[in-house]
Amino acid sequence: MENQRFSPANEMLDDAREEIEALMTQLDAAKDDCSINKLAEKHIRRALLEMRGCLDYLAHQIWKTIGFNTEEHLIEFPICRDEGAFANAIRNRFPDLDDKHPEIYTLLLQFQPFNGNHWIEYLRKYVNVVKHRHPVQQRRKNQGVVWKIGNATAFEISGGGKVVLHGTTVQGTAPTTHAPIEFSETSNLGDVQAAYPTLDWTNRYESVKFNFPDDIDVCKMLDSSEQRIRVLLEKVAYCLR
The missing domain is CATH 1.20.120 (Four Helix Bundle (Hemerythrin (Met), subunit A))
Structure with a gap:
């Protein structure tokens, strides 16, 4: 200028x-x-x-x-x-x-x-x-998530969908809890990892935004x-x- x-x-x-x-x-x-x-x-x-x-x-x-x-x-x-x-x-x-x-x-x-x-x-x-x-x-909003075990994709979830496992064995590993285990855009990685502690879980969101209260x-x-x-x-x- x-x-x-x-x-x-x-x-x-x-x-x-x-x-x-x-x-x-x-x-x-x-x-x-x-x-x-x-x-x-x-x-x-x-x-x-x-x-x-x-x-x-x-x-x-x-x-x-x-x-x-x-x-x-x-x-x-x-x-x-x-x-x-x-x-x-x-x-x-x-x-x-x-x-x-x-x-x-x-x-x-x-x-x-x-x-x-x-x-x-x-x-x-x-x-x-x-x-x-x-x-x-602020409020975090996730849109779309890919759940993986190691390098292998386990679930791809979007649009508010979810997958719920009830005592399901995953890759030969039984869960440590009898409670339902939910995979969604809002699920906590730590909770999933605790349910299957011997598996290497990761998740990546397609997009994330943080909103003001309005x-x-x-x-x-x-x-x-x-x-x-x-x-x-x-x-x-x-x-x-």
């Missing part, structure tokens, strides 16, 4: 991208490790705060470059649920922005939740969670947010060149 004023914003996004890539690595590892029941909160926290910081830095650059008779400490990037709230936010932070710089006004308007950009509302929501040091609640995919939400903010940054910098 030619405009050096926005270098700090780019650095924030680069830092956010590093945190997101660390989460992606952990996500891939979870395909082979059912004990990973949540993604590292430190990476989620840092990614969220860096992206929010980038948006607010962007708002300050708009304020400084165009020039508004408003107090700088009140300036932050507007994220509003409806057009009325957006109009109030613009009036209080960037009065007459639609007249002074309609291109910037349109960009800010287009990025609002009420214009279909729901991701930015989730960004604000979870930034507020981590700012107050609340734990980031069923929002953590990695997908962070990844798409970073990309969209980067696009917005480029467009605003171009308008203010």
Whole structure:
């Protein structure tokens, strides 16, 4: 980007991208490790705060470059649920922005939740969670799993299906329990291994995701947010060149 004023914003996004890539690595590892029941909160926290910081830095650059008779400490990037709230936010932070710089006004308007950009509302929501040091609640969801004994495939399960063994001998090995042994997308590898301790059981999931409580995919939400903010940054910098 030619405009050096926005270098700090780019650095924030680069830092956010590093945190997101660390989460992606952990996500891939979870395909082979059912004990990973949540993604590292430190990476989620840092990614969220860096992206929010980038948006607010962007708002300050708009304020400084165009020039508004408003107090700088009140300036932050507007994220509003409806057009009325957006109009109030613009009036209080960037009065007459639609007249002074309609291109910037349109960009800010287009990025609002009420214009279909729901991701930015989730960004604000979870930034507020981590700012107050609340734990980031997550739920692991597995999709498709292959159960193996050594290198041989025993079961391939998907779509919520399952296989249940009742005292069944497997490769000449009787189970150590009379309880049913379930193989599914949610079964615990340790329980299966304990039932047949002499067999080398492994399982690998076709895909794994971790969701926030409102069923929002953590990695997908962070990844798409970073990309969209980067696009917005480029467009605003171009308008203010």
